[in-house]
């Protein structure tokens with residue numbers, strides 16, 4: 001069996017925070033004055049060591065402490081410092097581009113998505129038969145009953161998710177995801193996207209996986225296809241996206257999710273890891289871990305994706321953190337291509353938050369500050 005997938009640590013290899021030197025800018029109006037080296041040396045003070053007194057007043061604006069200076073991030077506008085772990089939601093690593101502190105960015109307001117069926121249908125590009133109204137069809141119900149019988153016999157097979165029957169509740173679930181995607185400037189996409197500028201679909205070859213990749217059994221492929229069809233009809237998994245002041249967006253069950261239920265496929269744009277090594281996206285996921293590292297592929301849900309990119313990770317460094325895990329992230333060979341699936345690894349009850357291990361394989365995602 002191939003190793004489980006994990007949120008890629010592509011952008012996490014940098015370890016030092018951006019604690020910049022605050023050098024005074026030369027005044028443009030000051031007249032130029034040239035002095036001899038002798039004169040300069042006579043009046044010059046000995047240079048202070050860079051890591052000593054120079055940073056003595058560097059403090060985090062949240063906790064007011066100057067401890068763990070190497071984890072203090074400086075705002076590119078006001079130069080104020082913040083511990084990575086004092087920011088809300090926490091920042092796991094130093095952004096490679098400019099970073100602006102909460103006061104410079106201003107209040108981030110998350111707008112509610114209109115709870116209007118037609119708007120939700122448009123956002124998710126839901127395809128319905130003429131007489132259907134975004135709810136399970138008779139045909140779907142029959143198929144589900146058959147599937148229950150089929151899956152009872154073989155306990156360890158993947159179960160398709162069970163959409164909430166109540167249409168009003170389902171619209172609320174979809175509206176919560178639409179609001180989160182809109183806040184992240186993302187479009188909904190339930191498939192892997194291959195853009196001509198990134199990766200050709202033919203490069204996603206499961207046989208390139210180092211050590212091989214497990215093939216998704218035929219019955220499980222049927223479950224995956226059924227989930228895809230249900231999604232297209234607006235029969236989404238029973239999940240709500242909520243905003244937590246510490247964890248940021250996070251996903252919670254809005255109904256019972258049985259052990260072994262296929263909750264979602266991880267989707268987004270497929271790119272080569274080598275093109276994303278300096279990318280700030282904290283939701284990158286390994287798709288193909290190739291024998292030849294330059295063939296390694298990642299899923300980047302920065303422009304489009306689905307609910308998977310909002311599911312949070314466990315803290316690998318604490319027992320309580322590990323106890324929270326209720327999902328596993330598994331990579332499969334589906335028709336010769338790699339796919340990443342999120343599957344319940346125990347029964348998950350309504351109101352419970354979903355968590356999986358971001359460090360399933362590479363062990364490089366910094367989760368030590370996770371709740």
Ligand SMILES: C[S@@+](CC[C@H](N)C(=O)[O-])C[C@H]1O[C@@H](n2cnc3c(N)ncnc32)[C@H](O)[C@@H]1O
Pocket residue numbers: 089090091092246247248249250282283309310311312313314315369370371
């Ligand atoms: C894949 S995203 C998950 C969605 C994210 N919470 C958001 O608001 O977009 C990963 C990021 O979520 C946050 N995160 C995930 N799990 C967390 C946890 N257990 N505690 C705190 N923050 C967490 C971290 O900021 C991490 O970089």
Ligand SMILES: [Zn+2]
Pocket residue numbers: 060061062063064065082083086
């Ligand atoms: Zn702090």
Ligand SMILES: [Zn+2]
Pocket residue numbers: 075076077078079080100101102103104105
């Ligand atoms: Zn600032």
